[in-house]
Amino acid sequence: MSLSIFITGGTSGIGKALAEYYLEQGHRVAVCGRDETKFSFLKTQENISYYQVNVVNRDEIYNAVYDFHQKGGLDLIVASAGVGFSRKTKIPDFQRSRDIVNINLLGVINTFEPAIEIMTKQKSGHLVAISSVASLCGFPGVSAYSAAKAGVNKLCEGYAVDLREYNIDVTTIAPGFVDTPLTKTNHHPMPFLTDIDVARDKIVKAIESKKAFFVFPFFFGVMLRFLSIIPRGLYLKMMKLFKFKYAKPKD
Ligand SMILES: NC(=O)c1ccc[n+]([C@@H]2O[C@H](COP(=O)([O-])OP(=O)(O)OC[C@H]3O[C@@H](n4cnc5c(N)ncnc54)[C@H](OP(=O)(O)O)[C@@H]3O)[C@@H](O)[C@H]2O)c1
Known part of the structure; x- marks a missing residue:
């Protein structure tokens, strides 16, 4: 059965890998992002649409999700759009912290608002959020990222309970470090870095089996769950006991 799938941040990294997989499987897919040039890789494919959207802008994402739905339905929405800190700093970068909370947490709320309106009416659907292992503990040097992702976890946990009677599934994925453009600019060590294809397969499987919360890679997840x-x-x-590698003030 062909599904209609909307993926925020589907023009790069994890979102892009999912978009390519779902297109290969014959599904109808929409991706969105702020920079249209990142979409060129998919332009030649059929069954794909692109929306130029900043998920922080409630109206832009709202209208995009409704437009996609009106043209052929909405079965699954994946909130993958997100940004990180490329540098760990002892003194927070407060402007970057605000951007991260706005995109990574408010952006998920904005994305799920039209989806929940549509899915509660049709009494079916699946919401997926890409969180992070950093949601499990306050990660040194990237606190706002941890806070935003922990917010995503709790948001989705609550939605999962509230939306049960509407037959809506909610899945939160908490990846460790995955090799994507986001991590390419990281200046700090990345233990258990996972290849994008391996990450995509794990995420697809977790979505298909409608897991409520899925953490990978396994050992990193166990360590962080213990610490949490x-x-x-x-x-x-x-x-x-750990010596964290922080960026110098003017790196
Ligand atoms: N890679 C990792 O190690 C890792 C680990 C754990 C969790 N995650 C999470 O996984 C998600 C995807 O990360 P990734 O590694 O795939 O990153 P990525 O390769 O940098 O891709 C990020 C995507 O999000 C879009 N995006 C960013 N800000 C946006 C905004 N304000 N509005 C709309 N789209 C926006 C980008 O497009 P534009 O730039 O065109 O807007 C791009 O398509 C993020 O939520 C990230 O926090 C990643």
Whole structure:
């Protein structure tokens, strides 16, 4: 059965890998992003549409999701649009922190608003958010990223309960480091870096099996889940044992 799938951030990295996979499977796909030049790779394919959208702008994403739905339905929406910190700093970059919370958390709320309106009426659908392992603990040097992704986790957990009676599934994916353009500019070490094709296969499987919360890679997930449940005082003591590599002020 062919599905109608909307993917924010579908022009790069994880979102793009999912878009290519779903197109290959014969589904109808829309991707969105701010920079239209990133879409050129998919232009030649059939069954794909592009919306130039900033997910922080409520009206832009709202109208795009409705337009896609009116042209052929909406079964699955993946909120993958996101940005990170390429540098870990001891003193936060506050402007970047605001941008990250706006895009990575508010952007998910804006994306799911039209989808939930549509899916509650049709009494079916699947919401997927790409969170991060950084949501499990306050990651040093990138606190606002951790905070935004932890917000995504809780948002989706609540939606999953609220939307059960409308037959809407909600899946939160928390990847570790994945080799994408986002991580290419990282200045810090990236343990357990996962190849994009491996990451895509794991995400597709988690979506198909309608998992509520899926963390990968396995060992990184186990470590971080452990760190997330120990008393916070102990967590801080353990973190003192590590020497984190911070960027110099003017890197
Ligand atoms: N790569 C990793 O290691 C990793 C790990 C854990 C979680 N994640 C999460 O996975 C998601 C995808 O990351 P990625 O690695 O695939 O990054 P990526 O390759 O940089 O792709 C990010 C995508 O999001 C879009 N985007 C960014 N800001 C946007 C905005 N304001 N409005 C609309 N679209 C926007 C970008 O398009 P434009 O630039 O054209 O807007 C691009 O299509 C993010 O939410 C990220 O936090 C990534």
